[in-house]
Amino acid sequence: MVLGVSGGIASYKAASLLRLLTESGHSVTVVPTEAALKFVGAPTWEALSGRPVHTDVFEDVHEVPHVRLGQHADLVVVAPSTANLLAKAAHGLADDLLTNTLLTARCPVLFAPAMHTEMWLNAATQHNVELLRSRGFSVLEPASGRLTGADTGPGRLPEPEQIYTACVNLLDERPRDLQGKHVVVSAGGTREYLDPVRFLGNRSSGLQGYALAEAAIARGATVTVVSANVALPDPAGAEIVRVVSTEDMRREVLSAAADADAVVMAAAPADFRPAERVDAKIKKTPDGTTPDIQLVENPDILAELVRTRPEKKPMIVGFAAETGDDRGSVLDHARAKLERKGCDLLVVNDVSGERVFGQADSEVVILGADGTEAPVPHGPKLSVAHAVWDAVVDRLGQ
Template sequence: MVSDTPSIATLAGKRILLGVSAGIAAYKSALIVRLLKQAGCEVRVVMTDGAQAFITPLTLQALSGEPVRTSLLDPEAEAGMGHIELARWADLVLIAPATADLIARLVNGMADDLLTTLCLACEAPKLIAPAMNQAMWRHPASQRNAQQLALDGWQLIGPASGDQACGDVGPGRMSEPETIVDAVASHFTRALAPSRGPHVVITAGPTREALDPVRYLSNHSSGKMGYALAAAAVAQGARVTLISGPVGLPTPQGVTRIDVESAVQMHTEALRLAPDAALFIGCAAVADYRSASPAEHKLKKQEDSDTLTLTLIKNPDIIAEVAALPADSRPLVVGFAAETQQIERYAADKLARKNLDMIVANDVSQAGLGFGSDENAALLLWRTATGIEQRSEPPQPKTQLAQGIVRQALTLLSV
């Protein structure tokens, strides 16, 4: 049954375009249609060819009360352009289940069937519930695709973990229909009052510290974790400003982005925005040092010397300065710690030393996690009235980890 919450009332009269792709979880799409109809939605269903091997169009037609569309070039559709008509009709696109193949085609902008064509043509918000074998979900290609979908503005629902039809156990199960319908309802609840959410300021990516006009000091940060946090915060109803170092990532939908290069520039923007924020997340990999005097012209190699001496000075400690703001203008502050050993000890020390409210510690020595990767693991530590609590997050997509981090931070904000 649909949960009895005020958010469900916001579904009355909403036009939901449900896409169903191939997979055993397609049988759950019938319950999704039923729950959406019970909540007062108009529902139209589009099925891929493969989906029809698992559930018949007639079943979904009977439940939705509308013809089910399966063909891109339908001669019975209005003027032969029914896909454009459907794209304009929808208030929201929901794909459940979404296979690995469909997700890959969406990421690459393909339009080789009705469902993918609709997704390109439709400007409405889009939610997607992945469903696949646990090994397929964990594959680096699937993780890259899931992260790119989130950056492109899709809201991912799940996947859940548990027993799978193939006998495996792990992440990849489609979220339950009730969870999916609740996510649809939550989307419209946020849309009714988008400005009510807390202002969240996030720093992301590396900084570049100039040595001369063509060289700089930097690090391997890709910005993926910070951008995933920004997307997750928007999905949870926040108003987000992202202060970004130089990265090659698109701005998540609904996020205000400010581009900076150096630590000093990031420091300036952070101190300007932090007093207006409820939550500040310092995820950027800020360079600890910068050149004391960047050269005006390109430094030339000295043929008579095998060494080059640089004088470096400390950069401002952005997260510590935000945490030290007066109480009446200080946001809740979340920091990150990239460590290679004694993770818990160093994270707890940084939490106390910099007066943070919460810290997310990563073991960057683990292969396939952290810098440049689509997956990460973390140890979360946060202050409570009685001491320090902590929770370990196992390796998972950064988009999924970001949701848990933001959820914990917003929980602390409401205490």
Template sequence: MTSLAGKSVLLIVGGGIAAYKAHELVRLLKTRGATVRIILTKAAEQFVTPLSLSSLSGEKVYTSLFSLTDEIEMGHIQLSRSADLVVVAPATADLMAKMAHGLADDLASTALLATDKRVLAAPAMNVRMWSHAATERNVESLKHDGVSIVGPNEGEMACGEFGPGRMAEPNQILTAIVEMLKPRAQPLAGKKVLITAGPTREPIDPVRFISNHSSGKQGYAIAKAAAGLGAETVLVSGPVSLPIPPGVQVMPVETAQEMLDICEGEIPVDIAIFTAAVADWRVVTESSEKLKKTGGAAPNLTLAENPDILATIARSAKRPRIVVGFAAETEHVTEHAVQKLEKKGCDLIVANDVSRTSGVFGGDRNTVHLVSVSGVEDWPNMSKDEVAQKLMERLAQMLVPQQKAVE
């Protein structure tokens, strides 16, 4: 029986009939030696009492964001960050919607927004609520943000309906908690990883630019995975609307030249991964004023080729030990990637189809092909987070033999 001695869990109990299972979950956690602090939502107090949970946990139960006494004893920021893991059980449809959209109008939602720790949610709701498009969007958003989900199970509901939506049993939640609190391998501890992500913007005039549809999601997912494996992670990012991954240093840029300058300033590094969709061309002379319609011919824009960031870094005297490029293609995906591997001088190319029908640009899933001198390895369709984790674990494995050879 794995001990959780020395571990602290913040349990947030949402307002659903499954809230009664929180008693058993607290008991199981205490049996393993964990410290359990509890936040009850106002709705949860309709199903369970602070007294019963306080008796089981041996700790004060928190219910109000505006309690002066509670804020003095344990402010909500400290409460949200003092735990090793935050568990939401039951995670109702309302509470998950608040989590997904960053709402903070009570103690539970405020603590969830303020925490810098990993979060595990155990959904519990009516089957129709669980299958609703809004809930599906919220769940995908939470997964993208790094929230782990356990359950729900299928079964009979309190309302008499049958299907998925029953909260996972306390022993299942405990198993997920134990797994999440295991010491995480840090194979990239002491290593530095450089990643580029997103599009670049090449100005035409003060209001227009050349760019593309890259969302930056895959690059940001890779940065998150690299930091999770212990690497010092620098993310050189074009203009995107994404939250900064924990433990990642983000350096924002606009143009290809700015991106290259930053990258050259950051090397040497152990691994460099170039996921950014860099504009191939820029306007030679940017207009200082907005170009106007004249009723005649369109303005004649003279274009120049942008610097090749991947090739430049791969051929640098301070070349990273492993250089990975991305090939965003719309046809002959692997063939073009093989050519790019030879042309750019990198170690690996991650090729993917970014045609309109693929849904990769802006989407949350990706189907990639890992191209090396050894051949092409086709990966199944996965979430971008899963692609990122698998790629970084592979690169960590590649780095170890290189390090041993050097030693």
């Protein structure tokens, strides 16, 4: 692998990315720009990578590094990618070793932008990003947050763990079969507040929803995540819309679905909410009586998506966390839900015995409205996510 580092204050984070890559067994050559070495020196990169560091095409000329590096790499990742570096890459400029490497690369290339908000939002930068993406390069969306000094906004380098995940996805050699598609993924569990401190909720962690987002990004999609109370790092490259309640989620999912090709409802919206929310914390009473809390049913987002979509677009995927009982098995209940909801696919989790919630691995069955039934064996939730997108892609083609 080649890790390109351009000259921004976020260069120091690339050292953590390098450590993640090398510790997972990858052989990494660091190619910084001259400006990058003003932030983090060559000895740091050499110590962490175990390889010499060069910036100039005239060093070790006999090895022709400006051609060899790009030709032999399995992946090139540039983190951080400044506005200047993106502009050079988009327009084919090659005035140092890194930009020469980008021109000769025949492997996946990933850019992780980092710059001030004004620079990221500038029309020239946005045009350069669109140009790179149109040529098949992966350009992550920057995170929003604290920048240099007191500035905040979009332009912050995604966390090293997120960039690492994006690298792994690209190395997985999945086809970019969602290129040009907009997909919406809901994730997490909604909360319905009784008072300022208490709520009705559920145990959904958002892990599967975020894995679906990461997998879709790796396959080239534009991804919107409607995220309910999730305490996980945002998937790099996704637009995140944060919500709290089921009504919040309903509003944002329906809005995002208007121009989507597929919607995957991986979240766990609360089925009920208190009929009234009180403004003060509910107190214990001296006589030990308990409050009488009346519940009302929340809107069914999945059913509404199906009911209101024009001409069966977008494709809609539901999730069902089921347990068996004396009325039927997990799959019996899931098939009934699929028929009742009317979605195109239903991903079924058996959640009996403390399974699934908060776990890194999962095992599902993907039911199709066409009668298909595809078991997905126990494995990482990212693998489950790719299996779901495989099923979506098959049906989008039809």
